[in-house]
Amino acid sequence: MLIRRPTALPSSEITDSAIYASRRDFIRTLLLGAGTAGFGLSHGADADDRTGQSLGSLINSPFSLHDDKPTPFKSMTSYGNFYEFGPDKESPAKHAHRLRTRPWTVTVDGEVKAAKTFAIEDILNWAPLEERIYRMRCVEGWSAVVPWVGFPFSELLKRVEVTGNAKFVEFWSLADPEQMPYIRLPLLDWPYREALRLDEARHPLSIIAVGMYGEVMPKQNGAPLRLVIPWKYGFKGAKSIVRIRFVEKQPETTWIKSSPDEYGFYSNVNPDVPHKRWSQSHERRLGEFLKRKTLPFNGYAEQVAGLYAGMDLRKNF
Amino acid sequence: MSFNPDARQLGLIKIAVFIVCLLPLGRLLWAAYSDDFGPNPVEFVQRWTGSWTFNLLLITLCVTPLRTITQWHWLLRLRRMLGLFCFFYACLHFLSFIGFDHAFVLEDIAKDIYKRPFVSAGFAAFILLIPLAATSSNWAIRKLGGRKWQELHRSIYLTGILATIHYFWLVKATALLWPLAYSVALAVLLGWRIRERRRKAIPVPRFQSAKPLKFFKQKPD
Numbered sequence: 001m002l003i004r005r006p007t008a009l010p011s012s013e014i015t016d017s018a019i020y021a022s023r024r025d026f027i028r029t030l031l032l033g034a035g036t037a038g039f040g041l042s043h044g045a046d047a048d049d050r051t052g053q054s055l056g057s058l059i060n061s062p063f064s065l066h067d068d069k070p071t072p073f074k075s076m077t078s079y080g081n082f083y084e085f086g087p088d089k090e091s092p093a094k095h096a097h098r099l100r101t102r103p104w105t106v107t108v109d110g111e112v113k114a115a116k117t118f119a120i121e122d123i124l125n126w127a128p129l130e131e132r133i134y135r136m137r138c139v140e141g142w143s144a145v146v147p148w149v150g151f152p153f154s155e156l157l158k159r160v161e162v163t164g165n166a167k168f169v170e171f172w173s174l175a176d177p178e179q180m181p182y183i184r185l186p187l188l189d190w191p192y193r194e195a196l197r198l199d200e201a202r203h204p205l206s207i208i209a210v211g212m213y214g215e216v217m218p219k220q221n222g223a224p225l226r227l228v229i230p231w232k233y234g235f236k237g238a239k240s241i242v243r244i245r246f247v248e249k250q251p252e253t254t255w256i257k258s259s260p261d262e263y264g265f266y267s268n269v270n271p272d273v274p275h276k277r278w279s280q281s282h283e284r285r286l287g288e289f290l291k292r293k294t295l296p297f298n299g300y301a302e303q304v305a306g307l308y309a310g311m312d313l314r315k316n317f
Numbered sequence: 318m319s320f321n322p323d324a325r326q327l328g329l330i331k332i333a334v335f336i337v338c339l340l341p342l343g344r345l346l347w348a349a350y351s352d353d354f355g356p357n358p359v360e361f362v363q364r365w366t367g368s369w370t371f372n373l374l375l376i377t378l379c380v381t382p383l384r385t386i387t388q389w390h391w392l393l394r395l396r397r398m399l400g401l402f403c404f405f406y407a408c409l410h411f412l413s414f415i416g417f418d419h420a421f422v423l424e425d426i427a428k429d430i431y432k433r434p435f436v437s438a439g440f441a442a443f444i445l446l447i448p449l450a451a452t453s454s455n456w457a458i459r460k461l462g463g464r465k466w467q468e469l470h471r472s473i474y475l476t477g478i479l480a481t482i483h484y485f486w487l488v489k490a491t492a493l494l495w496p497l498a499y500s501v502a503l504a505v506l507l508g509w510r511i512r513e514r515r516r517k518a519i520p521v522p523r524f525q526s527a528k529p530l531k532f533f534k535q536k537p538d
Binding site for chain 2: 071072074075076078079083087088089142187188258259274277278279284286287289290291
């Protein structure tokens with residue numbers, strides 16, 4: 001495994017500071033407005049909204065990229081898929097404000113000695129927060145570079161006792177029609193479920209992210225906590241997780257249920273295995289005009305290819 | 318209500334339609350000028366030009382039904398311009414595909430058209446538009462003869478169907494609403510034509526002279 005010491009990344013590289021500033025002003029104005037109005041504005045809103053708050057000082061991770069320029073914050077928060085908030089790329093940014101991130105708990109059950117429910121406040125104290133600048137590759141053919149903030153998934157395994165039967169781990173996203181308007185439509189089989197093999201989840205690159213760009217996770221990106229598996233297509237990273245279940249058999253995931261011939265269980269980024277309707281050999285970085293070559297395992301082959309030794313990756317796509 | 322513009326009024330109407338048809342292009346140029354393409358500029362350009370090609374195809378197909386219903390026969394005089402604008406946006410759409418997706422590398426373009434069914438359908442639809450655009454002049458109509466010209470231009474129905482397939486194959490199962498809406502619009506416009514043909518094909522009794530309106534492959538002697 002190649003572990004490079006990251007050079008300190010100038011904060012100016014991460015996001016245009018003007019975008020930051022204008023956003024903060026905007027939020028401040030909103031808060032002031034809500035404060036002076038005093039009443040009537042809290043209906044349906046998150047009473048304990050942490051959007052935009054800084055996560056303080058972060059540990060630099062040796063797994064961070066340092067040659068790739070991160071995608072602008074504005075792009076990552078205005079463009080993306082979060083079907084619970086609508087089918088278009090712009091929908092999550094429009095509707096995710098309805099998500100209430102406090103109180104929030106995550107239930108861990110299945111093949112564990114004792115099921116447990118953790119409050120988000122405790123989860124945030126599990127480990128010192130790290131910044132992980134990762135490539136993100138969407139199965140649709142676009143990609144980004146995102147400075148996530150979080151800690152390794154393995155921190156969870158220190159807090160629950162997994163039985164010998166556990167081979168897979170399943171992630172359940174919130175599915176509340178009150179907060180997520182599109183849950184009422186049968187776009188997908190709700191709640192959104194994703195899953196990993198246990199050894200994939202244990203890999204040091206697999207993280208539970210609670211923020212990005214140094215801030216609390218924006219709601220449209222899966223607040224308050226989500227999964228980030230950088231060598232897999234983006235949809236494997238379940239957002240707004242409320243349940244983590246350890247299981248013996250490979251679970252059926254939401255996208256496999258929706259289109260079994262288009263989405264595989266592993267969904268490792270692989271330029272040689274085309275999607276049923278398009279090639280995966282190239283990708284377009286958000287903001288760039290010409291496409292660039294997609295790398296095997298999204299550029300993380302050195303670290304993760306060993307997990308799949310001896311497997312036919314065309315069959316196990 | 319009957320409205321029959323004179324030559325000057327028709328000229329003004331044509332100018333107005335021309336300007337309106339340029340607005341989608343204006344939106345693109347404005348976005349380029351103000352750097353307002355959003356996070357994925359290429360996707361924006363490709364979707365925008367694709368949707369406007371389809372919109373103009375449907376608008377062009379509206380001319381005949383509208384003319385029959387309103388008896389505004391002058392509407393026919395706008396059809397060529399609308400059809401050519403459809404072709405214009407199709408060209409931009411195609412250019413954005415070969416340019417942004419493949420940097421004009423012929424081999425990659427050919428492979429993509431061959432390998433991805435939705436690209437094949439879109440490409441076929443585009444190719445079918447070329448002879449129609451090429452024969453849009455008065456000279457071409459004279460040269461071909463009205464009947465042949467009309468037969469050739471009926472291929473626009475097939476183009477519409479191919480465009481629908483192109484759209485359906487391109488979206489995910491979660492985003493079928495828009496292609497569904499476009500296919501319903503196309504089905505209504507084509508269905509109207511089928512109904513009209515049936516209606517006109519019914520022989521009118523008693524009047525010997527009233528022959529059903531039919532288009533023959535060869536001129537009947």
